[in-house]
Amino acid sequence: RKEVEQDPGPFNVPEGATVAFNCTYSNSASQSFFWYRQDCRKEPKLLMSVYSSGNEDGRFTAQLNRASQYISLLIRDSKLSDSATYLCVVNSGGGADGLTFGKGTHLIIQP
């Protein structure tokens, strides 16, 4: 089983719709969780951290389910500018940087 798994998509979603995707992780000892956004040919940028109690920032909501070992990202009222690849990043404390990246979920918002 891969350490961090995401559905690569692409998710084609009409503008204004709500879209959600999940990420599963295999290491139950994982400590920290993040969603990053990566635009084509650009560096990843932190979208939000994922806390045990959930985290909401405007149109974006992230949730953590430790029992089932997955995190989710919900985008409401999607905008054209939300089109990007969303990376699930898990900090398991192992490895030099402690980070394990998912391969990303490609989201396309259509007008």
Next chain:
Amino acid sequence: GAVVSQHPSRVICKSGTSVKIECRSLDFQATTMFWYRQFPKKSLMLMATSNEGSKATYEQGVEKDKFLINHASLTLSTLTVTSAHPEDSSFYICSARQGAQDTEAFFGQGTRLTVV
């Protein structure tokens, strides 16, 4: 959030030449920085950990003599791709953390290297 600056953003070089990429933390000190490589439609892969004042730690399969890392100060790490070949063409990204290991990482803008 913290700012990490990477330069150059794009470079084209001839096969056999060397290319240096700089990574700077602009508003914080980073004793540790990380270098990644990303091939098209692939995930970020950690290449090495750059440690200020000491040797870098390389991931398995990464040639330390080919990818030279120097972390001369608390705000600057450099990656030199020596004797570059077309298969080294990739997107190279650095990152640093402002705090402990469980905090978020901030990435440089990335360097797109094309070896012709």
